[in-house]
Amino acid sequence: MTSAVDRLLTGDAGQIPRADARRNVERLVAAARSALAEVGVEVTTQEIAQRAGVGKGTFYRRIPSRETLLQVVLEEVLGEILATADRALADPDPWHGFTDFAAAYVRLRAESCGANEALGGAGIPGLDRLLAEIRTRLRQLVEAAQSAGRMRRDITWQDVAFLLAGVSTDTGTIGLRAEGDQWNRNLRIVLAGLEGQGRSD
Known part of the structure; x- marks a missing residue:
């Protein structure tokens, strides 16, 4: 790109x-x-x-x-996430590829307010194609991990999209302050819940 x-x-x-x-x-x-x-x-x-x-x-x-400047910069940022997804799809271990992508994707959402807004559908012109490509890559990553028996089969790739979006956290809740790596802790918990041996229950 x-x-x-x-x-x-x-x-x-x-x-x-x-x-x-x-x-x-x-x-x-x-x-x-x-x-x-x-x-x-x-x-x-x-x-x-x-x-x-x-x-x-x-x-x-x-x-x-x-x-124009914001669109071009966000296209570059989302292009980097797409490149990460392509590397993940090339990983011979589908679960490892998925978790590498998930970590990069969630880190971006946690560390860049603008990227998080764009990925959440903030309506930045010109990003529809890239968002569609990210959806396609995520679906492929989830399906590959499920086919390998490494991810639960009772969830959809759309479920995974919302779970990853929810991993990023606000700075505080009920009087608690989030640590700088709270998103990483949240992600590990989510990945533990996603991992499975092809279960259908």
């Missing part, structure tokens, strides 16, 4: 961008990625520009719009 930086630079009619232009786009992409993680999809142009250390004028000279 073409990088977010290269995709944003292709609008110059095939011309090779100046080094300073590339550096500014690289800064804006990195800033957008960190802002998406911390703030979410409502992050403003001003916030991204400040994080990148550039003015709003530079932002709009290099980027068509805030929405």
Whole structure:
């Protein structure tokens, strides 16, 4: 997949961008990625520009719009998750492949507010194809693990999608504060419940 930086630079009619232009786009992409993680999809142009250390004028000279930048960055992030899923599908041990994917997927949802919102259907334009591909990969991973007798057969791949989405946790509940790795503890509990020997009960 073409990088977010290269995709944003292709609008110059095939011309090779100046080094300073590339550096500014690289800064804006990195800033957008960190802002998406911390703030979410409502992050403003001003916030991204400040994080990148550039003015709003530079932002709009290099980027068509805030929405375009967020879409391209989220496409890159979801593309990385798809690549993880493809590696998991190639694993000769279907359960190991599934658990590796599950850990990467849940970590992303826990650590990036924007990615979590996009995966939850926040309505970011242009992501439908990638979300459909992630659904397909998840179904394939679940079916492979079930066929190998490593995952319970009394659940559907859709059940697994909701379980993985639910593993990410809020920072607090009933007066308790979550540890930084609470999502990992939650995931281990969920995986223990999913693992089985082809049971139908």
